[in-house]
Structure formats: structure tokens, C-alpha cells
Amino acid sequence: MPPDFARAMTVALLPEAMLVGIALVSVLVALLRPGLRPDIHRWIACIGLVGSLGACGLVLLGLRNVRSGVAITVWNGGFVVDSFAMFIAILACVTALCTCLISDSAVRNIPSRSSAFYALMLIATAAVEALAAQREMTTLFVALALLLVCLVALGALVKTDPRGAVSSFEHLIEGSVGIAAVVYGLVLLYGTTRSTNLDAVAMAVGAAPGAVALGVALIVLGLCGTLGVFPLRRWVGRVATNVPAGAAGFIIAMSLIAGGAALARVTVSGLGPNVGVWRWLVPIVAAVALGHASLSSLRETTVSRLIGQLVSAQAAMLLLGLLAFANGSRGLPAYGMTAFLGSLGVTAIATLAAFGVLAMLQVAGIGDAIDDVRGLAHRSAPAALMMTVAVGTLAGVPPLAGFLTRVLLISSAADTHYGWLAILAVGATVLTPIAALRFVATLYDDAGDAVPFTLGATPLVSRIVAGAACLAGVGLVLLIQPLLAVATAGAGTLR
Amino acid sequence: MSVILSTIVWAPLLFALVALFLPERDDDERARVRTVALGGAGVSFFVTTFFAILGQIGLGQGGGLASAYQENHTWFSNFLFQAHYDLAADGITLPLLVVVTTVFGCAMFHSWKIHERVRLYVILVLLLETAVNGVLCASDFVLFVAFWGLLLLPMYLLIRVWGGDGARRAAAWFAGFHVLSLVLIIATVAIIIVEAGARSSDMSANLTTFSITAETVGFWLSFAAFAIAMAIFPVHTWMIEAQAKASPGVATILSGTMLLLGAYGMMRISLVVFPVPAHYYSFAITGLAVVGAFWGGIGALRQDELRRFIGYMNVTQMSLVLLAVGAQTSVALVGAVLLLAGQSIGSAMLTLVSGAVEERTRTTSIRAMGGLVTQAPRLAGFWLVAAASVIGVPLLAGFTGDFMVFAGSFPEHRIATVLVMASVILTTAGLLWVANRVFFGPVRDQFVRVRDVTLLDLTVLFPLVGAAVLFGVRAGAVVPVIANGVLEITTRISGG
Numbered sequence: 001m002p003p004d005f006a007r008a009m010t011v012a013l014l015p016e017a018m019l020v021g022i023a024l025v026s027v028l029v030a031l032l033r034p035g036l037r038p039d040i041h042r043w044i045a046c047i048g049l050v051g052s053l054g055a056c057g058l059v060l061l062g063l064r065n066v067r068s069g070v071a072i073t074v075w076n077g078g079f080v081v082d083s084f085a086m087f088i089a090i091l092a093c094v095t096a097l098c099t100c101l102i103s104d105s106a107v108r109n110i111p112s113r114s115s116a117f118y119a120l121m122l123i124a125t126a127a128v129e130a131l132a133a134q135r136e137m138t139t140l141f142v143a144l145a146l147l148l149v150c151l152v153a154l155g156a157l158v159k160t161d162p163r164g165a166v167s168s169f170e171h172l173i174e175g176s177v178g179i180a181a182v183v184y185g186l187v188l189l190y191g192t193t194r195s196t197n198l199d200a201v202a203m204a205v206g207a208a209p210g211a212v213a214l215g216v217a218l219i220v221l222g223l224c225g226t227l228g229v230f231p232l233r234r235w236v237g238r239v240a241t242n243v244p245a246g247a248a249g250f251i252i253a254m255s256l257i258a259g260g261a262a263l264a265r266v267t268v269s270g271l272g273p274n275v276g277v278w279r280w281l282v283p284i285v286a287a288v289a290l291g292h293a294s295l296s297s298l299r300e301t302t303v304s305r306l307i308g309q310l311v312s313a314q315a316a317m318l319l320l321g322l323l324a325f326a327n328g329s330r331g332l333p334a335y336g337m338t339a340f341l342g343s344l345g346v347t348a349i350a351t352l353a354a355f356g357v358l359a360m361l362q363v364a365g366i367g368d369a370i371d372d373v374r375g376l377a378h379r380s381a382p383a384a385l386m387m388t389v390a391v392g393t394l395a396g397v398p399p400l401a402g403f404l405t406r407v408l409l410i411s412s413a414a415d416t417h418y419g420w421l422a423i424l425a426v427g428a429t430v431l432t433p434i435a436a437l438r439f440v441a442t443l444y445d446d447a448g449d450a451v452p453f454t455l456g457a458t459p460l461v462s463r464i465v466a467g468a469a470c471l472a473g474v475g476l477v478l479l480i481q482p483l484l485a486v487a488t489a490g491a492g493t494l495r
Numbered sequence: 496m497s498v499i500l501s502t503i504v505w506a507p508l509l510f511a512l513v514a515l516f517l518p519e520r521d522d523d524e525r526a527r528v529r530t531v532a533l534g535g536a537g538v539s540f541f542v543t544t545f546f547a548i549l550g551q552i553g554l555g556q557g558g559g560l561a562s563a564y565q566e567n568h569t570w571f572s573n574f575l576f577q578a579h580y581d582l583a584a585d586g587i588t589l590p591l592l593v594v595v596t597t598v599f600g601c602a603m604f605h606s607w608k609i610h611e612r613v614r615l616y617v618i619l620v621l622l623l624e625t626a627v628n629g630v631l632c633a634s635d636f637v638l639f640v641a642f643w644g645l646l647l648l649p650m651y652l653l654i655r656v657w658g659g660d661g662a663r664r665a666a667a668w669f670a671g672f673h674v675l676s677l678v679l680i681i682a683t684v685a686i687i688i689v690e691a692g693a694r695s696s697d698m699s700a701n702l703t704t705f706s707i708t709a710e711t712v713g714f715w716l717s718f719a720a721f722a723i724a725m726a727i728f729p730v731h732t733w734m735i736e737a738q739a740k741a742s743p744g745v746a747t748i749l750s751g752t753m754l755l756l757g758a759y760g761m762m763r764i765s766l767v768v769f770p771v772p773a774h775y776y777s778f779a780i781t782g783l784a785v786v787g788a789f790w791g792g793i794g795a796l797r798q799d800e801l802r803r804f805i806g807y808m809n810v811t812q813m814s815l816v817l818l819a820v821g822a823q824t825s826v827a828l829v830g831a832v833l834l835l836a837g838q839s840i841g842s843a844m845l846t847l848v849s850g851a852v853e854e855r856t857r858t859t860s861i862r863a864m865g866g867l868v869t870q871a872p873r874l875a876g877f878w879l880v881a882a883a884s885v886i887g888v889p890l891l892a893g894f895t896g897d898f899m900v901f902a903g904s905f906p907e908h909r910i911a912t913v914l915v916m917a918s919v920i921l922t923t924a925g926l927l928w929v930a931n932r933v934f935f936g937p938v939r940d941q942f943v944r945v946r947d948v949t950l951l952d953l954t955v956l957f958p959l960v961g962a963a964v965l966f967g968v969r970a971g972a973v974v975p976v977i978a979n980g981v982l983e984i985t986t987r988i989s990g991g
Contacts, residue, residue: 334575335573335574338573338574377612377615378612385515388648397644397647397648398640398641398643398644398645398647398677399645403641403644404641407637407640407684408574410681411575411576411685411689412575414685414686414689415575415688423682426682427678430674430675430678434670437647437648437651437670441651441652441655441656441663444655445656480571481569481570481571481572481573484571484573488573488574
């Protein structure tokens, strides 16, 4: 192995290594000094995440002069550190960092297990980073399984009542079904093509078209479960409702990022246009998922489930970008993947923002039912404002960033001959803003006898981070150009 | 670098942000919040008026100048299409901007009558003003859609939170119809971006490569979207409900600015971007205008609620604008813009006066009122001035618009024009009948203590009277400016 390659490999794997290393340090510190304040573990985790971000920065520095956007490829192309993997890694790190800073309410009830909480968070982030670099199905499966275990354990760890344990168990079951589907698909592909490398699979699809089609369909459906869309999406609502909001936001956002990254890697980057089955399956899944989540959001009676449905609808919308990856009308390049990555970023941040505000309400003793937040604007104007922006962004209420990314996704789909899906997405865009408007209106109704409260029980840093995440819903409308520039760079290696 | 249009659009939002941090625990603090908000609306109004006068000089002289002011910066370019932060004020935009900023200024004065949740109220009104001004100035499709979408939440909350009985239902109707219009516009913009081949969402880009199917679909989508916003027959119910159930200040903004935006969008997008189907289906458009004019007129005569009556009057007025859109002649379109200005001013005045009447009589029923002129002669005077402006009495805002719409439409659609002119008789009769029922006749015992207009009412209503007179007396100065803006539409329709 040439020394330059070893150095490059070290730098390329540094973001993941940093997270796993710091997670181990946190656990060791907890074992050696069990009585330490929970805050210490939080700051250790923050150091790890900042370190990982710094390592990503190093890789990006190295990528500056690489026209292909690929930093390093190993294991016969099975592991690729490229600008796409870096985009996902940075997004995952930022999501985890924000969660670290707003997770006070979730960790407050489990001071003795805070090191485990943060260690699991770091390992989940590392799993997402590793997953984004996979073009080898076996290691992709391992990363997915690791992520699922970490997220389920996180949910179970912070539970405050038995329902939390039940929901984590249900998450585990549903996640396992999804992963099982991926494994069955993988086995079918391997049996047909004698390879688990996606490039090799794409080249050998002619061998047994039926088996390949079934295998690809199983993999896509399994990964849709991780993304949080139909058919395996019930876990989103359960986690949103039963896990404390500080942790629920992380579980859902991280799963969304992982599902999006894995789907992009498998379909666009791996199977590509030669394997046609995913190009008719994904639109069907997107159509059903969009309709189901959007309609479901109209009849939700709790804030957490409403947020869950909106995330699910937005996740389904992401699939439109996935389809628009090749050439658009008039033979010009399509920009679906740019829209996909931009939307993924906005959705992840908006999810954190919404659950961050919900966590503050939980700390203040406000119930989860929509009726419990009636007149919130009277009782705490900042909370109502932040909730308005966060839910509005998730629902695609104009002119917030969620709306703008929907416009980009829909125009991408329309440009790549998925006009019918674009029409359906436009229809779904009617439903989620209406659900959000109905909810927001209750925030500004009369408060009745309810007394005002402040968000003072939540630490200042958590309030600032949650507020900044909400503000991103507005700020990213103005700063969409830099976001799209980064997303275009990330998407460049996939196209 | 010019920031005039940005100032007009964003000044209300900046003042809203200032108001957000002001307390409102007692009357003094609430007055401070209102004053700050008035400052936001005032800045927008004064900048608009001052530069509209300068623009009027520039555009009125002609010489090939398309817009008085323009700001253009790239918004995002790393995508399928380029979008721009492109604001422009041409001959159509400038007079309409003057009207809407006047209406918002009056609505802000009217906020002194709001005593609950003042801060939220003024912030929402300022947010709405930003959206309205943005729609009028946007010269990029994506920017236009973003501002159009921004109308939704503030107006929904304003109707719902400060409205009377049934306001929730009215707000829901508004939201449903507005979201529908929004998605239709999104679909239109998607068609424009994908099918026109310009790879830009700039409204001034060359959009000439449509297929006939795409152009027809795009036209009808945009027409439906803006027809909803204009509240023309048969998609007018949301406006009638909102007009009746919203608080008077909010209803004033609704009838004074929101309907105008629909007509503006129809002229700016449906006619300019899809000129061929617009011309081809002009007969259908005028047919709709005829039905709408009669439907509005007859509907108004059947109403017993004062503000429902005004709602149906708006349907008739918008049908006149639709007639001009169907005729597509230069004279008719100039008349339509003038008519929009007149309708906004007149309708806003009628709504404010009806709010004042309801406040004093504690009833909304026309039949329950009567003889108010004895106790409130000035109030009656304001109603008559507003009615005269709507009817089209010379020297008031509505006259020149009415005249030019009919004169410009007659050569193209003779029967339709005559029929719509006939419907004006219904409008006139309705306004005079209501004036007679509400203000004249024997004084009712329960109204003997009714007060005439207060200083606040005068402050709210005088700017609108001034605008009505100004647009009526100085129509000659405004027409060349509007004609300059209309030139682009007529050039596109004639195949240029």
C-alpha cells in the first residue's frame, strides 16, 4: 500500500473514527468516574462532533482540486469518499450537534445514563457517515443495522413511561422488517449477479430480470422504511409521540438522512438508469406515500404526531428529486439530486426545530394534544412564533424554505417526464399547508383560563439552538444559493 | 444601486420586527406599537407616492422606458433554472402600489379601533403589506409565487382571530381557495420553466417556445388561479364570507388589495405569458364577465347584510375588469387598471363606512337600519362619495376606468359590453337602495344617540377620499403611465 494512499485513507475515515473514538472515551469516562455531571458527556460529544466536522473539512480541502469529486475509492469501489458522502456526513454532524445542545430535556431524567445516550448518538452519526460512502451492499446493510440498533436503544434509553419502551420495541420490529427486506433483496441480487457491489449488480442485471426486479424492489421498499415513508412509516408517529421530543427529533431526522443517503447511493449512484425497476417503483411509492402522509396530517390531534406526519410527507416529496437524476427536457442535465440534497438538509433542520420547540413545551409542562397548545401565543409568544415557523417549514407553507424546496423538487420532476407525479405533488402541497394552518390557528386562538408561562425552564443554549433551527426555515430562503451550490457539488458525483 | 422598491416591499416587515419586541401591557404601550406599525406603512406609502410621481414623469413621457425602477440580483443559479430577486415597477405597478399603500395606511390608522392583541394584529397587517407590495413588484415567477404564498398565513389569521361569529369558517374558506390558487400558480410556473425553455424564471425572459397544449394548459391554470383571487363568479364565495365575517379593518384590506392582486396577476401572467390562448378564448372570458356582472348585481340586491352587499358589489366590479381582460385592447386594459384603482379605493371606503355604521348601530342588517343621516350626516356623506366612485360618477376614481373599459371592449365584444353596461344599472340601483335604507327615511328610536364620525374615522377615510378625487381629477396624468405598462401586454397579444 503506498504511503499516500494510507494517508488519504486515514483522512477519509477520520470523521467516522473521530466519532467512534470519542464515543468510547465518553463511555470510559462514565465507567471510571460514574458521578460526573451529565453536562460533561454532552460537551465530550460536542467535541467529537466538532472534530468530525473538522475532519470532513480536511477531506473537502483535499477535494478542492479533484474534478471528479471523489476523494478515495477502496474495496473495488465498494467504499467511496466523495462530495456526496461529505454532504451527508456534515448534515449528520450538524444534526447531531444541534441535538446535543437541545437534548437537555431528554437527558435530564436519566443523568446516570447520559454517557450512553451521547455515545449512542455519536455511533449513530458515524453509522450514517459510513452508510453514505457505501456502494457495497453488505457493508451498507451493516451500517443500516447499526444505525437502527443505536436509534432504537436511544429511544428506549430516554423513555419516561412504559409507552416509550413499547414504541421503541415497535420501532425495532418495523425497522427489522425493513432491514430484512433489504437483506432478502441483497440475497436475490447476489444469487443472480454473484456480487454485492452495486456497480457489478448494475452491469449484470440482464441475467435474471425477474429476480433482479424483485431484489431491487425489496431493497427500495426496505430503505423507504428507514426514510420514514410508506409502507413502513408507522414508527415515525410512534417515536414522535412516545419518545421525549429532544431525542425523537434526532431519531427521526437521522433516520431520514440515512434513508435518503442509502436510497440515493443504491438507486442513482449504484443501479443507475440501467436497472429500470426502481424508476417505476419509486414514483408509485412516492405517490402513495405523499397522499397517505398528507391526508393523515389533516386528522392528527396531537402536536407530535402532526409533526411526524409532516416529516413523512416531506420525506415522500424527496423521492421526486431522486427520480430526476439523469437528463431533463431538451437533453439538458436534470437537477433532481440537487433539489433532493437541498431538501434533505432543510427537512432535517426543520425536524430538529419542530421537536426542539416541542421539547421546550414539554419542559414547561404543556401537554401534547393540539388542544393543549390552544392560545399558546397568549401564554408564550416566542414559543408560538418558533412553532409556527418550524411547522410551517415542514409543511411547505410559503414562503418558508420547505415551500421553496418543494417548488424545486416539483419542477425537477416535471422536467424529467414525471409530470403526473409533479401534479400529484402539487395536490399534496395543498393538504399539508392546510393541516399546518389549522394547527397554527389554534396557537393564536383565545387562551381561555390558561396561564402564561416562560421557556425559562429550558437552558439558554437549548433555546438559542432551537430558535436558530427555526430561523433556518426563513434564512435558507435567502441563502438558498449557497445551499444549492453545496448540494450541486454533493450531487455531482452521483449523476 | 437602487433600493427604492426593496424599501417599499421590506419596510413594513422591518417595522413589524421592531413591533415584535415592543410590550403591550397598557394603553400607552399599545399606542406605541400602533405608532411603530403606522411608521412602517407610512414609509412604504411615502416612498411609493414620491417615486410614483417621479416615475409618472419618466414613464408618462414614453421614450421606450419599460419600468421606472428595477432591482435585479441573482437569487439562485445552481439549478434547473435561474431565479432572481427581480423587482420592477412599470406603468401598471406604480398606480396600483400607490393605491394599496394608501389602503394599508388607512387600515393601520384603523388599528386604533383594535384593543385586543394589538401587536399581533399590526404585525400581521405589516406582513400582509410586504406580501402585497412584493406581488406587485416581483418580476420573477418564483419570487412572485413566494410573495403570493406569503399572503396566506397573515390573512388567514387576521380573518380568524379578529373576525366575528362565523369567522373561523370564513377563514377556512379563504385558506382553501387561496391554497388552491397558489398550487395552480405553482403548476403554471412549473409549466413555464419546463416548457418555455428559457431556463430562467425571469418574467422578462423570452418565453416563446411553448407547445400549443402547454400554452393552453398554462393559460387555464393561471386563469383559474387568478380568477379565484379576483373572486369572480363562480369562485367568489370565499370573498363574500370573508368580507362579511372579518373585522372591518381586515375586510378593508381584503376588498382593497387582495382582489386587485388577482386581476394584476391575470394581466401580468395569463395575458403576457400565454397570449395565444388568451386571445383564442377571449369569448369565454367575456361570457364569464357577463354572467359574473349580473350574478354580482342581482346577488347584491338580495342581501340584507351590509358587508355581504359590498362583497357582491366587488364581484360585479371584478367582472368589469374581466371584460377588459377578455377584450384585450389597449384602451380596455388601461381602463381595467384605472378601474382596479377605483374599485380598491371605493370598496375600501364602503367597507370602512359600513364598519363604522355597524359599530354604531350594533347590527349588520340593512333592514334594521334607517334614518342615520340625521345623527351621522358626515358618515352618510362618506358613503355617498364611495358609492359615487364605485358607480363611476365623473371626477371620481371609477369614472375614467368604467368609461375606458366599455369604450375599449365595445369594438371587440359588442353584445357582452352592452350586457355588462346594463348590469351597472343593478350596481347603481343597489348602492342607492342601500344608501336610502341605511341613511334616509324616518329615524329609528334605537339610533337617536348614534354619533357622527370621530376624528379617527376622518383620519381613516380622508386619505381614501383624496385618492378617489386624485385618480378622478388627474386621470389624464395617470393614463399615459398605465398605457406604457399595458404596451407590453398588447404587444405580446398582437404577436410581438
